[in-house]
Amino acid sequence: MKEVISRAIDEDIGSGDITTDNIIKEREEGKGIMIAKEKGVLAGLEVSETVFDLIDPGLKFAAEKEDGELITENDVFAYVRGDIRSILKAERLALNFLQRMSGIATKTRAYVEKIKDYDAKVVDTRKTTPNLRSFEKSAVRIGGGHNHRMGLYDAALIKDNHIKSAGGIREALKKIDDEVSHIKKIEIEVESIEGVKKALEGGADIIMLDNMDLEDMERSVELIGDKAISEASGGITLENIEEVARTGVNVISVGALTHHIESIDMSLDLE
Amino acid sequence: MKEVISRAIDEDIGSGDITTDNIIKEREEGKGIMIAKEKGVLAGLEVSETVFDLIDPGLKFAAEKEDGELITENDVFAYVRGDIRSILKAERLALNFLQRMSGIATKTRAYVEKIKDYDAKVVDTRKTTPNLRSFEKSAVRIGGGHNHRMGLYDAALIKDNHIKSAGGIREALKKIDDEVSHIKKIEIEVESIEGVKKALEGGADIIMLDNMDLEDMERSVELIGDKAISEASGGITLENIEEVARTGVNVISVGALTHHIESIDMSLDLE
Amino acid sequence: MKEVISRAIDEDIGSGDITTDNIIKEREEGKGIMIAKEKGVLAGLEVSETVFDLIDPGLKFAAEKEDGELITENDVFAYVRGDIRSILKAERLALNFLQRMSGIATKTRAYVEKIKDYDAKVVDTRKTTPNLRSFEKSAVRIGGGHNHRMGLYDAALIKDNHIKSAGGIREALKKIDDEVSHIKKIEIEVESIEGVKKALEGGADIIMLDNMDLEDMERSVELIGDKAISEASGGITLENIEEVARTGVNVISVGALTHHIESIDMSLDLE
Amino acid sequence: MKEVISRAIDEDIGSGDITTDNIIKEREEGKGIMIAKEKGVLAGLEVSETVFDLIDPGLKFAAEKEDGELITENDVFAYVRGDIRSILKAERLALNFLQRMSGIATKTRAYVEKIKDYDAKVVDTRKTTPNLRSFEKSAVRIGGGHNHRMGLYDAALIKDNHIKSAGGIREALKKIDDEVSHIKKIEIEVESIEGVKKALEGGADIIMLDNMDLEDMERSVELIGDKAISEASGGITLENIEEVARTGVNVISVGALTHHIESIDMSLDLE
Amino acid sequence: MKEVISRAIDEDIGSGDITTDNIIKEREEGKGIMIAKEKGVLAGLEVSETVFDLIDPGLKFAAEKEDGELITENDVFAYVRGDIRSILKAERLALNFLQRMSGIATKTRAYVEKIKDYDAKVVDTRKTTPNLRSFEKSAVRIGGGHNHRMGLYDAALIKDNHIKSAGGIREALKKIDDEVSHIKKIEIEVESIEGVKKALEGGADIIMLDNMDLEDMERSVELIGDKAISEASGGITLENIEEVARTGVNVISVGALTHHIESIDMSLDLE
Amino acid sequence: MKEVISRAIDEDIGSGDITTDNIIKEREEGKGIMIAKEKGVLAGLEVSETVFDLIDPGLKFAAEKEDGELITENDVFAYVRGDIRSILKAERLALNFLQRMSGIATKTRAYVEKIKDYDAKVVDTRKTTPNLRSFEKSAVRIGGGHNHRMGLYDAALIKDNHIKSAGGIREALKKIDDEVSHIKKIEIEVESIEGVKKALEGGADIIMLDNMDLEDMERSVELIGDKAISEASGGITLENIEEVARTGVNVISVGALTHHIESIDMSLDLE
Secondary structure, X not given: OHHHHHHHHHHHHOOOOHHHHHHOOOOOEEEEEEEEOOOEEOOOHHXXXXXXXXXXXXXXXXXXXXXXXXXXXOOEEEEEEEEHHHHHHHHHHHHHHHHHHHHHHHHHHHHHHHOOOOOOEEEOOOOOOOXXXXXXXXXXXXXXXXXXXXXXXXXXXXXXXXHHHHOOHHHHHHXXXXXXXXXXXXXXXXXXXXXXXXXXXXXXXXXXXXXXXXXXXXXXHHHHOOOOEEXXXXXXXXXXXXXXXXXXXXXXXXXXXXXXXXXXXXXXXXX | OHHHHHHHHHHHHOOOOHHHHHHOOOOOEEEEEEEEXXXXXXXXXXXXXXXXXXXXXXXXXXEOOOOOOEEOOOOEEEEEEEEHXXXXXXXXHHHHHHXXXXXXXXXXXXXXXXOOOOOOEEEXXXXXXXXXXXXXXXXXXXXXXXXXXXXXXXXXXXXXXXXXXXXXXXXXXXXXXXXOOOOEOEEEEEOOHXXXXXXXXXXXXXXXXXXXXXXXXXXXXXXXXXXXXXXXXXXXXXXXXXXXXXXXXOEEEOOHHHHXXXXXXXXXXXX | OHHHHHHHHHHHXXXXXXXXXXXXXXXXXXXXXXXXXXXXXXXXXXXXXXXXXXXXXXXXXXXXXXXXXXXXXXXXXXXXXXXXXHHHHHHHHHHHXXXXXXXXXXXHHHHHHHOOOOOOEEEOOOOOOOOOHHHHHHXXXXXXXXXXXXXXXXXXXXXXXXXXXXXXXXXXHHHXXXXXXXXXXXXXXXXXXXXXXXXXXXXXXXXXXXXOOHHHHHHHHHHHOOOOEEEEEOOOOOOOHHHHHHOOOOEEEOOHHHHEEEOOOEEEEEO | OHHHHHHHHHHHHOXXXXXXXXXXXXXXXXXXXXXXXXXXXXXXXXXXXXXXXXXXXOOEEEEOOOOOOEEOOOOEXXXXXXXXXXXXHHHHHHHHHHHHHHXXXXXXXXXXXXXXXXXXXXXXXXXXXXXXXXXXXXXXHXXXXXXXXXXXXXXXXXXXXXXXXXXXXXXXHHHHHHHOOOOEOEEEEEOOHHHHHHXXXXXXXXXXXXXXXXXXXXXXXXXXXXXXXXXXXXXXXXXXXXXXXXXXXXXXXXXXXHHEEEOOOEEEEEO | OHHHHHHHHHXXXXXXXXXXXXXXXXXXXXXXXXXXXXXXXXXXXXXXXXXXXXXXXXXXXXXXXXXXXXXXXXXXXXXXXXXXXXXXXXXXXXXXXXXXXXXXXXXXXXHHHHOOOOOOEEEOOOOOOOOOHHHHHHHHHHOOOEOOOOOOOOOEEEOHHHHHHHOOHHHHHHHHHHHOOOOEOEEEEXXXXXXXXXXXXXXXXXXXXXXXXXXXXXXXXXXXXXXXXXXXXXXXXXXXXXXXXXXXXXEEEOXXXXXXXXXXXXXXXXX | OHHHHHHHHHHHHOOOOHHHHHHOOOOOEEEEEEEEOOOEEOOOHHHHHHHHHHHOOOOXXXXXXXXXXXXXXXXXXXXXXXXXHHHHHHHHHHHHHHHHHHHHHHHHHHHHHHOOOOOOEEEOOOOOOOOOHHHHHHHHHHOOOEOOOOOOOOOEEEOHHHHHHHOOHHHHHHHHHHXXXXXXXXXXXXXXXXXXXXXXXXXXXXXXXXXXXXXXXXXXXXXXXXXXXXXXXXXXXXXXXXXXXXXXXXXXXXOHHHHEEEOOOEEEEEO
16 A cells, blocks of 8 residues: 555655745644545545655644544544645645545445345445555445455456357356366356356356346346355446345445546645 | 556456466467447547557557547447457456546546637646546546646645745745746636735736636636736536636636546457 | 566676676577476476576577476476577576476475375465465466465465454354455364364355364365365375375365475586 | 565565454454474574564564574464564464575584584575575575675676686686676686696686585695685585585585475464 | 665665674664865755665764755764664765765855856756756755756757757747646747747747857847746856856856766765 | 666656657657767767667667767767657757766776776776666776776675774784685775785785875785785875876776766757
């Protein structure tokens, strides 16, 4: 995390903050107040604290709220005290992380709330911002969601293109079962009841029901029972997630959690 | 650019793509077709080509459209040929860049279109995704917008917090004029007609009219004339940008270009 | 992989190979012959080719044998042609990788051979050389073994210390099942039949039978059936692996594959 | 050193220790006891302390033994106190370093003991694990050995391949003497009495007697006198090192110190 | 800054300071006295403090003088206390930075003094030592000079080669004005009165009078008035800078500040 | 070398060359002519070629002169052909390396010429520019000089501070001889005939005669004979080097070679 943040500091400050360094006196102390300017779920406190700390280890950060808490307009959620030059240099980057992460947590919370009466879990996808995946997946958890795989390395997910190239669901599952480590789960994407059956025969650990209509999905969930984990995927929205959950699927993956990012507005004011 | 992309490849592939490496045969050749699944302005071709190239220099990428072109659902905008394993490993990351950058270009284009009959330029802000600023600012240009400063280093922008700490607009401008390099422009944020007058006296190169109402803004533009560049900022939306442009301001900065990111849906299918 | 090898090149060459650069003429071409000096399973050809390529892209490497093939004393397994200075600078590092990886593959092959009439797989552990894990796990696969998890991130393995701290097997499994991603497998280490039963109740995907005697292990394998994967671990040697396999366990993990490294002797001679 | 260890931490923890983070409570304190499980010479305390420190600067490490001390089964050689999560994340890596380094120190000590009644020094070679050379050379010193050159840069060592290409021992020595810095020593590898004579004429600082029989070696040592340093090399084992030392050579280099690595078994238990 | 210094530490210490580590006892404390051995303007205290701190955070550095102060032979300007090994390892690098930076500050001061009765500013160029630009530009400021642009990114400077390729001064200015961000200044290099006129028409922010004779320069300054900033450039020496300043130019750029580097002699003695 | 150059490219180009990219057309081809503007010894061709190559592998560089050749005003020493944008981006950095390295080679040549009738070698010191040591030491060799040690790691040099702390010359030499690798040379700095005698008794390989007057130096050279290498050091100038050489010392080290850097003026013009 520190390495990503260090690079982001370099990106913003580069050869120096010429405004601050030429206007603000050296070693002038002050206090910055971090304020929400719209409603949402707060996420990113630890990240923003690290931004302040890496820019100046002398800054003292104190959170008034916790990650995962609801904030509304004008809520003060944190303070930062110390050298004003350092506070001003850190301001934009700390906010950029907080606003994006809170945006993701807020959206995740909305999806989770919609299906809170069902057993299904809301999970994310790999449609994350390049190089910020762990930040975004953390925001999803803060919003009450769960994570799908971290990358191509920590689970097998056999998709359409793999099946095509392998010559079928059965062939793909057979091949991977012979080769993949015993500690990795195998998920496969299917589009039909027929596919579900083959996936079960092939011993898949998770079956992704890709863009299935509700009727087929319900049928699939029944077929799967507890022989595998069922996962709904494709075209999930706030409008339809409840009826998807009603089919009984175990997991619902929502790309929009991270590929539509609506930052929550926030600001930092010097007292 | 290559370094950012290399890190993103590591983020996604990590210790290996266990699905692809265990299912797809070594050295099997194929062709991936890149297709738009919704309407927008295409951006990120060069970036995605670099993703493919860094994963496997043997892949051949051929664009059918250019950055900045309009694409609509089902438009094929590029092909990539070569080792199927490599294509599948690159797929998600290439799309993640393309979808985000196209989302930004699309939004920028919408703002630019709204004021195409005015002289004002649409510009971005520093509210960009950490470590992806140059990618996002490039997408803004592809969408027809212009860039504000790249970071804290390439121009002075005296904001509210600086003015407070310096003891006023005049004091802040005086201080910076003595210190800052002759090759750097000086911009100052003001909130009132009074502020505009002081900024002009202080010799600011650019005056940012922050959250001003339209009447004050018009008055300010008149006062400024060609003694400085005028910039409207704060709360700009697709709904109000035209009336802002009508005041005659030279530049309109829009945070939403990069802090609300709506990826354009796209896919890569093996032929 | 390239990054690790580049660093290793820096480690060895540093400010320059003062012997070679002062004795060998510039641009003198030659041919290096890579020869086994003892019996073993060859592993590391791709790595050594990359060493040559990173030191001088003009070098041509041609393998006479393949990774996984048996080599014996005096077998020529590869050639490298080109600038003699470059060949001599690369020699030691290329051999260091090849000798270590071949040592691991050779040892793995010995374990695998011992149980070739059983269904059990030989797998490695996390007792690998710091920063060379992917090289060593690759050598294990070349030798016919399989890989356990790559690190702490790609599967849950609840060990003694975790169980103690959680307050028991049941508690540990419950906790992790609520939290961990649906795509990760859960393995737990148990030492008794009692532990096996609790692990099964808790829904573990893999049950590690740690340092169990053969009788208990057999009993455990029966209890587990196909409700989970059984893994034998602890104190496995070439002498006892066959009787362990005979218990019917699915997987046998062997730390010695990578924590006792006996390099296979090899040399590079200029023709 | 810190950089190598940081990378090794990334290698093992990657996107997170999913077991520990989901089972162990945040901020739970505890104490880890580091225990030898077999006999050997301890090495790597500073390295392992750095592992703990880099993972969590709050951990307190206290060694009960020193590097170079003999340890036997069940000896407690160190404690680490603090956040249990951090201790468990660091455990394997700290042990991986300690076990390997202690393995090397143990083997070195065995060689050194064999010739303790002679003046000869036991030295290592460049047959070290890529990217861990300084750790392994440090372990050799802890075991009572000395180091040969660190890499290709800090001394000239003219080997068989260089001599061939230069056209003879005399030619090679002449060339290098003209070119190499006056602060670098020049060593040359010879295989016969004839070679020794030419090396002496050429003014070599060190003469490596490569794979010579004992008789020739003795003769060579006499010839060399104190005109150069004599070094025995090739095929040195615990069985033959004493008779090699008896020839009067100044230095005996032993590749096996680092290319056969037998880790010493150790464990970390939570109290 | 820390990254540059860390690399420089690696460059000098590499695999270890074999003299110090073998002669000086571990944990022996002492005090190093930093002394000027010739006259000059001190610069680089913060950098040298960072060198000591990165090599050993336990060292205490105390400056007796400030950056920008005049020092003469035998002046003690700083002390460093702590582990003697660490002091000796840091000595050369700390001095290398201090001597170079003080050399630059000293030379800058000489130029600035020469024109202290004029309004013109002395500025540097991009003729700096690769990878040390920010250190050298900082030394220029310490010496009383100002900085020109930091690199190719923070202002436009249209030079001879650009004008040639664009087809003229007017064409070049037109092109760049359409494209470049509103926050960047535009400077153009001209060689004649004619050029000055075209530059003014084209709206340049800064006009560089390149290698102009004094008469033309004076004429140009008059023409420019306060419509742009005038900058004299080319062949400026300590001998001619005063007469250049007399023409009334705003800025005088002096390449020699950084491309002729005369280190100020200094030493570090153990008490 | 590539890494240093890549960082220097980043330093200069940063977020983009806004002048060139906005004025010069994409893919316009041209030819840059590299011209000497003053007399000197050319050095740095390979480095400058690498600058062009890293900025754009499509550029073709052709040298008309060789490193080490004398150049005079108006000599064309190289061409570079290809994309004009790339040539202009590389221009300053390529020249910065060439001008500095040629400055060092020119100065070295002057010293070497002065003593061409003597056997003594001119060598450099560790007073080099941080992070550019290998470039500068290469320029010294191009100018006809030789290199002293590369850093603290490749030879022992016992200086005043070490002797003080060890308690005398004898003690220092004894300590280091016991500990340092047999492949490292040991040099010691002495200031008197007495010191020379102790150094010889202690078995030093090289004896540095620090700031000795000519009479003592001559006496020392006699005493040393061929029992060690003699090195004159301290206060060597173009004026006194010949009389120093006349004393018969083997090596003369000259700090000024690299701590007074007078760049040779050069330019790049588009044809």
